[in-house]
Amino acid sequence: MNQTANAMTMPPDAQQAYANETAAPVRRALFDSLSSRLLATCLLALALSLAVVLTGIGYVFAHYPAEVFASEDIEGVAHRLAKSVQFDVQGRPMSLTITPDIQKFRSAFAQDTGYQVDDEFGNALLSSMPMIVSVPHEGDWMNTPRCRFESGGRIFYVETVPIPGARKPYFLQVVTSEAFDTALIRIKRGTMPKAVGISFLVAALVFGATMLVTLRRLVKPIRAVSQAAAGITPQNLTTRLSLQSIPSEMRPLVASFNDALARLEEGYLAQQTFLAAAAHELQTPLTLIRGEVELQPASPATHQILHDVDRMSRQVRQLLHLMEVSVLQSYEFSQIDLEHVVRDVATHLARSAAARRVTIETSLRAPGKQIRADEGGLFILLKNLLENALAFAPRGSTVAIMADASSISVRDEGPGIDEAHLPFIFSRFWRAPDNRAEGCGLGLAICKEIVLAHGWQLVAERTTPGTLFTIRFSKA
Structure with a gap:
């Protein structure tokens, strides 16, 4: 056995030392703290939410026509091209500017995409070279943003948008084949898992960091209360835990703990009062007994009685000392x-x-x-x-x-x-x-x-x- 096995380890703060001395070691698990459990639960909920969203998007892509999803992208391209049309001095469309990304994309799908600028009578003033198909101009085509037609056994879609800033009504039409719309959606669907994965990783990092900071601020009052509770010993039972900044869910527990401390203090004070009173009550008769014995004629019995009285008096004094040193306020x-x-x-x-x-x-x-x-x-x-x-x-x-x-x-x-x-x-x-x-x-x-x-x-x-x-x- 170690020779210092009986050491009473005392940190600078005496109250904390008493708690450390009497507390049993606690084995901590990975998700032992409330913060780690909340963080893990929120991250799991985030992952499940993104999984549900990704599954829903995949289902929609698989069960709805491709042109429903491609039309929004093509409409955006049409408006961008319409804004880039340039006019000559007479106000006629002269050219349009194609951005490198659109030009690169169209080069890859030259047989499935095209554009042209028309006047109000459907006459083509500008067009891609070559235009993939002749666009019909029937009915109220100027006010029909998107329509479907068939040419040469293939299905095409045309997006019609007015050209802003023109002196006369001019329109830009973008033509795409059904095969192109399907390919566009496949490209999007192929890149979506990667985009969702990156989004989830970024969201998890930002969300996790935010949650850690938030949870630490939330549990800070609880940790303060725990440290205060650890410092409460029989020597300072008058201490009570503060309810300031404590979450409302934790207040009943803290209040109950304070009530328990009040009951313990009452019992401890009653014990200390009884000990002090008993010691004082014993001290007086022992003094009187010693005086009476000393007045008697000396004998071996008298010496033994005086020895026993002195021993009892010493025990009474020690009881008084023990009572006094056990109370921190002394x-x-x-x-x-x-x-x-x-x-x-x-x-x-x-x-x-x-x-x-x-x-x-x-x-x-x-x-x-x-x-x-x-x-x-x-x-x-x-x-x-x-x-x-x-x-x-x-x-x-x-x-x-x-x-x-x-x-x-x-x-x-x-x-x-x-x-x-x-x-x-x-x-x-x-x-x-x-x-x-x-x-x-x-x-x-x-x-x-x-x-x-x-x-x-x-x-x-x-x-x-x-x-x-x-x-x-x-x-x-």
């Missing part, structure tokens, strides 16, 4: 001189050490070191550790107190603590099976509460000989 933190407190503790227990024929040796390696602590709590912490060391130190040995800028250590030369017992020595009322020293198992439990309140770290380890207790200060 501490008054300030900058104190570490060397001064160490010397006070050593002086306070010098007589007890002399009675046991044990030497207290102090080693102060940080003169003038100031630490932020409760002076009374630090005094009790060092006194309990030193008393524990004196209780197990053999006669003629030395108990050493060593202090530097980052820690305080107390070491004795006794038999040492069994490594199997190290995980339990800071538990309340715990005593080793072979422990014959006086006490009720509260001294080290009090030490634990004090270091928790200060955000420090207390480590106990077996040495050769004896036991070493080390208090490490927080880095904050």
Whole structure:
């Protein structure tokens, strides 16, 4: 077993430390967080939506005539060509400008596409060379944007649009074969999956980035509440979680948690009040009993009774100390001189050490070191550790107190603590099976509460000989 298995790990913040100490490790899955689940669900919905749209477009292309879809593109080309017609000084159409993309496309389909400029009587003034077919001008052809006719056993479509800016009515007609419309739709349908795939990739990236930022902002208040809840310990049950910025769906949960804290605080205060009252009520009769016994004639029984009364009084004092150090509001933190407190503790227990024929040796390696602590709590912490060391130190040995800028250590030369017992020595009322020293198992439990309140770290380890207790200060 590791010698430091009983270390009470303490980060700078004491409340967070208590939560970290008592919290069990949690295994995190890929979709364990609410944010990842929402993001995955939204991306899946986006993919399904695009798949449905793509399937619908494919179905429409497969079951509707090609000319229905090609007519919009051809109409757009016709309007572009009509705007490019140029006139001579008499206002007659002289030429038109064909863009390179249209020219390239028409060269590939020279036998299936053509255009011509007509006057109001259907006379062709300009035409592609050669024109693929003779366009009929029957009925109200000038006001019929698109019509269908047959020539030489082939089906053609003609798109008629007026030429803007002309002095007289002139019209541009674009002719395409049915085979050309079908080929145009096939080209579109072939490029559509790629276009949809690229669109989906871009949409997923933009959507994912947007959702991540949005979700982080949404869960930020929840994380703040979680961190605040993790810092709530028996020492500060008066803390309540804030409902500010919490989503309405989460407010009942936070409110219920606050109500549970209120009930816990009420029960904890009742327990602490009972403990304090019982200790105070016991202290007075014990003092009276000791006075009555001391007035009696000396006898072996009198000595044993006084010893038992002193032991009970010490236990009562420890109960009071335990009650006080367990409440964070009992501490008054300030900058104190570490060397001064160490010397006070050593002086306070010098007589007890002399009675046991044990030497207290102090080693102060940080003169003038100031630490932020409760002076009374630090005094009790060092006194309990030193008393524990004196209780197990053999006669003629030395108990050493060593202090530097980052820690305080107390070491004795006794038999040492069994490594199997190290995980339990800071538990309340715990005593080793072979422990014959006086006490009720509260001294080290009090030490634990004090270091928790200060955000420090207390480590106990077996040495050769004896036991070493080390208090490490927080880095904050």
